[in-house]
Amino acid sequence: MDLQLDGQTAFVSGSTQGIGYAIAEDLVREGAHVVVNGREQHRVDDAVSRLRSIRPEARVSGLVADLGAADELGALTASLGEIDILVNNVGIFGIAAFQDVPDAEWQRYIDVNLMSGVRLSRHVLPGMLARNRGRIIFVNSESGVNVPSDMLPYGVSKAASLALANGLAKLTRGTAVTVNTILGGPTYSDGVAGSIAQIAESQSMSSDDLKAMIMGGHATTLLQRFIDPREISSLALYLASPLSSATNGAALRADGGALTSLT
Numbered sequence: 001m002d003l004q005l006d007g008q009t010a011f012v013s014g015s016t017q018g019i020g021y022a023i024a025e026d027l028v029r030e031g032a033h034v035v036v037n038g039r040e041q042h043r044v045d046d047a048v049s050r051l052r053s054i055r056p057e058a059r060v061s062g063l064v065a066d067l068g069a070a071d072e073l074g075a076l077t078a079s080l081g082e083i084d085i086l087v088n089n090v091g092i093f094g095i096a097a098f099q100d101v102p103d104a105e106w107q108r109y110i111d112v113n114l115m116s117g118v119r120l121s122r123h124v125l126p127g128m129l130a131r132n133r134g135r136i137i138f139v140n141s142e143s144g145v146n147v148p149s150d151m152l153p154y155g156v157s158k159a160a161s162l163a164l165a166n167g168l169a170k171l172t173r174g175t176a177v178t179v180n181t182i183l184g185g186p187t188y189s190d191g192v193a194g195s196i197a198q199i200a201e202s203q204s205m206s207s208d209d210l211k212a213m214i215m216g217g218h219a220t221t222l223l224q225r226f227i228d229p230r231e232i233s234s235l236a237l238y239l240a241s242p243l244s245s246a247t248n249g250a251a252l253r254a255d256g257g258a259l260t261s262l263t
Contacts, residue, residue: 003241006031010240011083011124013067013116014090016043018189019139022229023087023236024051030237032085033059037076039066068092068112070119077123082131085240086124088117088161089139093154093191106153113157114164121168121179128177135240138165138181139232142255145183162251169249178248180239185255188226222257 005027015024016038024034028051036051038044044062051060065076067090091113096105121136128134143151144158162181169179186192196207235254238244253259 001243003030003237003243005085005237005241007033008084008240009033009035009082010085010087011035011037011080011120012087012089013037013120015087016040016047018191019184019187019229019232020087020089021047022233023089023139025054026230026233026237027085027240028055028058028060031055031058032240034061035080035083036060036062037065037067037090038062039064067116067120068108070111070115073116073119077120080123082127083124084128084133085135085137086120087137087139087236087240088120090116091139091141091154091158093151095150096153097150098152101153109153109157110160113154114160117161117164121164125168125171125177129172129175132176134177135244136165136168136177136179137236137239138162138179139236140165140181140183140251142183142185142253142258145251145259145261165251166249172248176245178239178244180244180247180249181251182232182235182239183251183253183255183259184232185221185223185227185253185258187229187232189229192226220258220260225256227254227256 010027010032012020012024014020015036024036027034036044036047041064044064048060048062063076065072067073117138138161140162141158143155144162147155165179165181172179232254235252
């Protein structure tokens with residue numbers, strides 16, 4: 001199927017690894033021009049190199065910025081050209097007892113998981129509306145709907161991001177611009193893999209055994225395994241495509257059946 005993305009310009013936040021990189025790679029394979037982003041120059045350079053090796057004729061570039069820092073994000077947007085597809089993917093997560101999370105850490109979650117999407121969308125949306133075309137995609141989580149008690153800053157910031165996307169979509173009424181959200185489930189991204197490896201080592205068990213234990217404790221999952229980043233990317237590519245023109249203001253699940261509500 002031709003997703004009609006050839007020549008489209010996409011910016012994917014937090015895209016040097018994991019879900020963001022998978023989306024960037026699939027966009028490159030479809031012929032899009034892709035701008036990747038990360039906090040460290042060497043990681044951005046490595047991602048750009050890997051993407052160019054997949055499709056040497058592709059136009060791929062990278063921008064280094066901590067998107068949780070307003071000044072760095074402002075410098076990044078100043079250097080961005082016309083964007084057809086914005087993927088708000090960057091995010092941080094962690095497990096902690098509610099009483100142990102200080103205000104500064106709460107603020108960091110809000111800055112990265114919510115305000116990066118606010119600022120990037122504010123930058124690209126006016127141009128999209130003026131051109132009467134464009135896609136904004138938020139990579140969210142089941143935790144934004146069913147907030148886990150041991151990940152409150154993450155879940156709360158993701159719930160706010162979900163509300164943001166819903167409101168932004170209303171600004172596109174009557175245009176060919178869409179704003180949609182992907183609700184991902186437990187995904188075996190690079191960050192998750194690293195955390196599992198550390199925990200498994202500390203508990204003298206294998207990563208595979210720990211993965212099985214974690215998913216066994218996730219009572220509602222129908223998939224009963226971690227999701228691969230490419231399974232999230234497949235939905236993102238559809239939402240980025242002109243083929244998804246009738247999908248707007250939606251929160252679409254790629255959660256492995258973890259959420260139990262009917263809608």
